[in-house]
Amino acid sequence: MEITPTTSRAERSPLGSGSCSVSLPVPYYDAGGITIYHGDSRQIMPMLGRFDLLMADPPYGIGADKAMHKASGNVVGHGHRRVAKRTYEESDWDAKPLEAWVMEMARSLCQKQIIFGGNYYDLPPCKGPLVWDKEVNGNFADGEMAWNNLGIPLRIKRHLWNGMARKGAEPRHHPTQKPLEVIQWAIQLAGDVETILDPWAGSGTTGHAAKNLGKRCVMIEREERYCEIAAMRLAQDVLQFSPLNNSDQKHFCAVRQERYGPQICGFRTDRRVRECCF
Numbered sequence: 001m002e003i004t005p006t007t008s009r010a011e012r013s014p015l016g017s018g019s020c021s022v023s024l025p026v027p028y029y030d031a032g033g034i035t036i037y038h039g040d041s042r043q044i045m046p047m048l049g050r051f052d053l054l055m056a057d058p059p060y061g062i063g064a065d066k067a068m069h070k071a072s073g074n075v076v077g078h079g080h081r082r083v084a085k086r087t088y089e090e091s092d093w094d095a096k097p098l099e100a101w102v103m104e105m106a107r108s109l110c111q112k113q114i115i116f117g118g119n120y121y122d123l124p125p126c127k128g129p130l131v132w133d134k135e136v137n138g139n140f141a142d143g144e145m146a147w148n149n150l151g152i153p154l155r156i157k158r159h160l161w162n163g164m165a166r167k168g169a170e171p172r173h174h175p176t177q178k179p180l181e182v183i184q185w186a187i188q189l190a191g192d193v194e195t196i197l198d199p200w201a202g203s204g205t206t207g208h209a210a211k212n213l214g215k216r217c218v219m220i221e222r223e224e225r226y227c228e229i230a231a232m233r234l235a236q237d238v239l240q241f242s243p244l245n246n247s248d249q250k251h252f253c254a255v256r257q258e259r260y261g262p263q264i265c266g267f268r269t270d271r272r273v274r275e276c277c278f
């Protein structure tokens, strides 16, 4: 299925204005069939075409971003095992759930739909939710659920994700990041899909999973710092990604340029990226 620009939904959205001519912004990242738009999905979605699958993890409206920011940076453990937890900057994207029309717009663009945190939204009955069992023991929730319209029985994926104990020691860059393996599993359960939309991309796990599975994917994220992380994850190829300081980033870009040449760089050519990539 083709991803084709259209403006047909712009007039329906409370953010759209009937007469203005809007066009898609230059992607923040666009390479290998994976595109990231930095912006508000309420404004960008009306300009997109149709997709086979909505693979979404929207804000739940439970203040998870603030809670993670508050808990982050603390030192945990004892003696030589003392380590500082990752620091998450303050943000407010999880202050309230999406407006109903936004969820409806996202769903209307995609035939198949998988929505993590769908239990926070008013959605039609779901035959079998996808359950991610985090294999935790303690006070935290045992897992998370994804509402879907796939019409399949309930499926469970067990994948350890308990603070700093994470299967495969997967690096974590976003306060509500989903494991790559879990998102890949969910996409595969959707069966025959070629194009994927994730309008609330965070650190870009959906795009990363789509790339691994050879699918095309469009992601939208309003926070530039997350766009940057998502782009780095996608561009790293075989390099192990961890949060980059300036000199790491320069080294990483030099390696990438040497390997592929600057033309494959999918980054938007803004000041920060141009400094190290071109």
Ligand SMILES: C[S@@+](CC[C@H](N)C(=O)[O-])C[C@H]1O[C@@H](n2cnc3c(N)ncnc32)[C@H](O)[C@@H]1O
Residues within 6 Å of the ligand: 039, 040, 041, 042, 057, 058, 059, 060, 093, 174, 176, 177, 178, 179, 199, 200, 201, 202, 203, 204, 205, 206, 220, 221, 222, 223, 226
């Ligand atoms: C639950 S997180 C997604 C985490 C992602 N699944 C991952 O693995 O990293 C939701 C994301 O939606 C973004 N967001 C919230 N409102 C948005 C909007 N109107 N447009 C685009 N992105 C938005 C937030 O900045 C946040 O990064």
